[in-house]
Amino acid sequence: MAVQISPSILSADFARLADEAARVGDVADWLHVDVMDNHFVPNLTLGLPVVESLLKATPLPLDCHLMIEDPDRWAVQYAEAGAGSVTIHAEAAKAPVRTLRQIRRAGARAGFALNPATPVEPYADLFGEIDMLLVMTVEPGFGGQPFLDVVLPKVRRARELIDRHGGEVWLQVDGGVSAATIERCAEAGADVFVAGSAVYGAEDAAKAVQELRDLAES
Ligand code: DX5
Ligand code: ZN
Numbered sequence: 001m002a003v004q005i006s007p008s009i010l011s012a013d014f015a016r017l018a019d020e021a022a023r024v025g026d027v028a029d030w031l032h033v034d035v036m037d038n039h040f041v042p043n044l045t046l047g048l049p050v051v052e053s054l055l056k057a058t059p060l061p062l063d064c065h066l067m068i069e070d071p072d073r074w075a076v077q078y079a080e081a082g083a084g085s086v087t088i089h090a091e092a093a094k095a096p097v098r099t100l101r102q103i104r105r106a107g108a109r110a111g112f113a114l115n116p117a118t119p120v121e122p123y124a125d126l127f128g129e130i131d132m133l134l135v136m137t138v139e140p141g142f143g144g145q146p147f148l149d150v151v152l153p154k155v156r157r158a159r160e161l162i163d164r165h166g167g168e169v170w171l172q173v174d175g176g177v178s179a180a181t182i183e184r185c186a187e188a189g190a191d192v193f194v195a196g197s198a199v200y201g202a203e204d205a206a207k208a209v210q211e212l213r214d215l216a217e218s
Contacts, residue, residue, distance in 0.1 A: 087111025147176025159189025
């Protein structure tokens with residue numbers, strides 16, 4: 001699968017989201033939207049109303065990463081609103097199969113996320129229900145944290161499991177992905193890369209996306 005880059009607006013200026021989306025509009029594949037509820041993670045960001053407005057403000061498909069306590073209640077609404085992809089966390093979902101099916105039925109890609117300490121093996125049987133597996137490479141909650149190398153062996157095992165059982169499942173990494181770490185992620189088998197501070201912290205965000213893509217493809 002071709003490399004895909006999903007800049008995270010968590011590191012963008014929240015008062016100017018349409019302009020911030022436009023900074024990467026020509027070069028990014030997705031726009032990554034971190035939904036946090038101050039319960040599943042110790043931070044609060046945005047929710048459905050902002051996503052609905054953002055959908056009208058950018059042609060980029062939205063990659064909604066739900067770091068919330070009750071994804072079974074909310075995920076389908078992001079899909080129905082028009083998100084291109086909706087990712088729920090293994091640690092939060094109480095009925096993941098039902099919720100993943102609802103996301104797909106509403107026309108979005110279904111993503112399933114694992115925190116750094118959550119093993120991938122118990123979820124291999126769910127790969128038929130998902131379009132993307134997200135392996136977190138930081139503890140979720142904040143942008144700008146250092147990349148956790150300790151998670152790389154899991155990325156590698158996830159790649160092996162996907163190749164064995166997963167068909168078309170994309171493998172995403174999120175957290176601390178930068179020019180210094182993206183090659184390690186790609187080498188371990190990731191193909192979709194979320195980057196917040198590495199893109200929005202750069203003077204030229206579009207150039208930063210291009211550089212990340214070149215490194216991941218090399
Ligand atoms: C963290 C979020 C990430 C965050 C990544 O919980 O899920 O998407 O924006 O930020 P960086 O790339 O700065 O680590
Ligand atoms: Zn994220």
